[in-house]
Amino acid sequence: MSGVDAAHGITIRPVAESGLLVALGDAIDETIVARVMALTGAIDAAALPGVVDVVPSYTTLLLSFDPAVADGEELSEAVRRLAASPPPVQSVPARLVTIPVSYGGEDGPDLAAVSEHTGLAAEEVVRRHAETEYVVACMGFAPGFGFLVGLPPELATPRRADPRTKVPAGSVGIGGAQTGVYPLETPGGWHLIGRTHLHLFDRGRPEPFLLRPGDRVRFQAAGADAAEHPAAAGRR
Amino acid sequence: MTAPALIVLGAGLQTTIQDLGRPGLMRFGVAPGGALDRRALILGNRLVGNEAGAAALEMTLVGSHLLASSPLVAALTGADLGATLNGASLPRWEPFLVGDGDEIVFQPGDAGTTGVRAYLCIAGGIAVEPVLGSRSTDLFGGFGGWDGRPLRAGDRLPVGEPAAPFNALMRRRLAGPHPVSDPAAPIRVVLGPQLDRFTYEGIAAFLGDRFAVAPRSDRTGLRLDGPPVAHARGADLVSEGIGHGAVQVPGDGRPIVLLAARQTIGGYPKIATAIGADLDRLGQLRPGDPVRFEAVDVATARSLTLAARAALGSATVTTRPSTPGIDASRLPPRPPVAEDDLESQAVAWTPDAIAALAAALRDAEVSSFRLEIGSLGLRLEFDWVTGSRGADTGNEDGGLPQHTAPPDPGGAEAADEVVTAPVLGVFYRRSAPDRPPLVVEGELVEAGQPLGLLEVMKTYHEVTAPRAARVAAFLVEDGDFVEYGRPIVRLSPPAAGDQRARSGGVSTGVTVVES
Known part of the structure; x- marks a missing residue:
């Protein structure tokens, strides 16, 4: 069953008797993320019998199924066919989610540390972080936590040497080459550069999760206005 | 009439409300969760006439002390944690009746x-x-179950409407023998999906027989102590979804078997995944248990898992006829009797009467007694407990005698007593590595004063002094892994000249520090 379909760069390996790990690449790359999301959408739309869950990530998707209903080999073949076909018209369109962020100050206690590490002024860190469009590659660590791909490489800052035992909910952080928003108060090791008042996970909402894998995300500096925002005014 | 409820009087180690979880949300970072021993939950629910996925209490090692505020029918399944009802031990795998005011207490010694x-x-x-579609508790996310947290004293749990009258439920039994689990049987796995990330030595170590469950294991996963499982080219992997039973190996070479409450995405190579048929067994492995993995292919994994599922499906529940010999309809009508007239044939089996009977049996030095009361659907068993139960409370109302301390290894005075481990775990003399020990040898302590901490399943329990005393000697080292009942510290009476005020009563040996 673990075959490599060279024409389409897809590898499928079994995960015990109730899972398939479908790999479409081996490096973090927005094109591969897009292919993973397209295949996820196709599998969702096909409503293959027995599929219990699909977990997309940077280069893979994990498909879990009920072995009493579906056969791993047949499901594998179905996934290959879907991967080889053009994306279905019905797949859920990617959305653009805008997240307002109050950068720096008490909301971003590590902005100075990021500025120092990157050699960029704090305002420049904020400007570059906010003007980038990211993609939600996967979600994990906590309910509603999206791992975002697309951080400008010059903003990459390693995790803190001493992680915090409590990161406030809504904090926006940079960890290595990744950025994201903490949906709950949890321990965390990323450098915190700002905070949003939005709840990325609200169990009372009809749509509890603000983000979905494949969504595009932009951060918007709160109070951002051509006249007021220091970065927009060109101050360095 | 008050709504039926169970009131928590004592938290236990970690009790959470669980059902069959919330599958299908992993892409949002939500683990499926649910009972770690699904078979036990499903059979327990069937025994009390519930649907398979009704919400129940999952108790871990030390159960919760519960008070019923109305009559209930309940069943206990899974591990034997020493449950008693008003002092008498409770059967597992069959329904029992709990009366208004009755208490369920767990005796770790039993x-x-x-x-x-x-x-x-x-x-x-x-x-x-x-x-999110389930009553299961998501501890990391802080939602579901009882407000996303383990139960605490004072919680009042609402109970739903039973599916049938009590006397019908009370006659339900499993059709076959009670499930038994062999902790020594190997865990079957399918190797991969990243088998190529490990050396042959690493794979051989993984399939060897030298692993044991580490104390820092919990609902998210079992950490294993044992030989390192070596990687072929580093331990970093682009993060991917993690299935239930996946065995991932981080950089330190120590495998972790991921369970229902796991993080959904991870970046360590996975050497194998446990088969569905063995997942419940993983949920019942305790710290210290040996673990051995056996590799099978996908086809075998599938047949084993489907067979286990079929066996569960056909583990039907039958309805017994009324208890032979005690058919309430054939008893002579009961004349009114004084409640303390135990010599009469027709006795009213009130809780007070049962307690008085127990006291009478104890005074007569009867060592064990069985009585089945068909009209109440109750079976009472009295066994006088021997062996250590830790520094726990006595059961004042005609219950069991105080335990005697186990023999002390070294030079004890006649009046010395030994405090034993109230639960298994890793024993620490200090609350943090950089802090001084909580108490030192020779120190005077008060009743309830913490002498040390036991860490198990990622929670901490204080080991406390049962009465005012002097710390004579510690019998274990800082960092030792101890089983339940292991002598930890010897206490001697306070010196004659010390007249410290004593707090009344005997404290329990277990206090949850973090809930």
Whole structure:
């Protein structure tokens, strides 16, 4: 069953008797993320019998199924066919989610540390972080936590040497080459550069999760206005 | 009439409300969760007439002390954690009746030596609101079950409407023998999906027989102590989804078997995944248990898992006829009797009467007694406990005698007593590595004063002094892994000249520090 379909760069390996790990690449790359999301959408739309869950990530998707209903080999073949076909018209369109962020100050206690590490002024860190469009590659660590791909490489800052035992909910952080928003108060090791008042996970909402894998995300500096925002005014 | 409820008087180690979880949300970072021993939950629910996925209490190692505020029918399944009802030990795998005011107390000294999690299934289920489609508790996310947290003293759990009258539920039994689990049997796995990330030595170590469950294991996963499982080219992997039973190996070479409450995405290579048929067994492995993995292919994994599922499906529940010999309809009508007239044939089996009977039996030095009361659907067993139970409370109302301390290894005075481990775990003399020990040898301590901490399943329990005393000697080292009942510290009476005020009563040996 673990075959490599060279024409389409897809590898499928079994995960015990109730899972398939479908790999479409081996490096973090927005094109591969897009292919993973397209295949996820196709599998969702096909409503293959027995599929219990699909977990997309940077280069893979994990498909879990009920072995009493579906056969791993047949499901594998179905996934290959879907991967080889053009994306279905019905797949859920990617959305653009805008997240307002109050950068720096008490909301971003590590902005100075990021500025120092990157050699960029704090305002420049904020400007570059906010003007980038990211993609939600996967979600994990906590309910509603999206791992975002697309951080400008010059903003990459390693995790803190001493992680915090409590990161406030809504904090926006940079960890290595990744950025994201903490949906709950949890321990965390990323450098915190700002905070949003939005709840990325609200169990009372009809749509509890603000983000979905494949969504595009932009951060918007709160109070951002051509006249007021220091970065927009060109101050360095 | 008050709504039926179970009131928590004592938290236990970690009790959470669980059902069959919330599958299908992993892409949002939500683990499926649910009972770690699904078979035990399903059978327990069937025994009390609930649907298979009704919410129940999952108790871990030390169960919760519960008070019923109305009559209930319940069943206990999973591990034997030493449950008693008003002082008498409770059967597992069959329904029992709990009266208004009755208390369920867990006596670790009566517990079995295998298994970690017991399930208390109540007819009607635990009636909390579902969150994201399930009543299971997501501890990391802080939602579901009882407000996303383990139970605490003072919680009042609502119980739903039973599916049938009590006398019908009370006659339900499993059709076959009670499930038994062999903790020594190997865990079957399918190797991969990243088998190529490990050396042959690493794979051989993984399939060897030298692993044991580490104390820092919990609902998210079993950490294993044992030989390192070596990687072929580093331990970093682009993060991917993690299935239930996946065995991932981080950089330190120590495998972790991921369970129902796992993080959904991870970046360590996975050497194998446990088969579906063995997942419940993983949920019952306790710290210290040996673990051995056996590799099977996908086809074998599939047949084993489907066979296990079929066996569960056909583990039907039958309805027994009324207890032979005690058919309430054939008893002579009962004349009114004084409640303390135990010599009369027709006795009213009130809780007070049963307690008085127990006291009478104890005074007569009867060592064990069995009585089945068909009209109440109750079976009472009295066994006078021997062996250590830790520094726990006595059962004042005609219950069991105080335990005697186990023999002390070294030079004890006649009046010395030994405090034993109230639960298994890793013993620490200090609350943090950089802090001084909580107490030192020779120090005077008060009743309830913490002498040390036991860490198990990522929670901490204080080991406390049962009365005012002087610390004579510690019998274990800082960092030792101790089994339940292991002597930890010897206490001697306070010196004659010390007249410290003594607090009344005897404290329990277990206090949850973090809930």
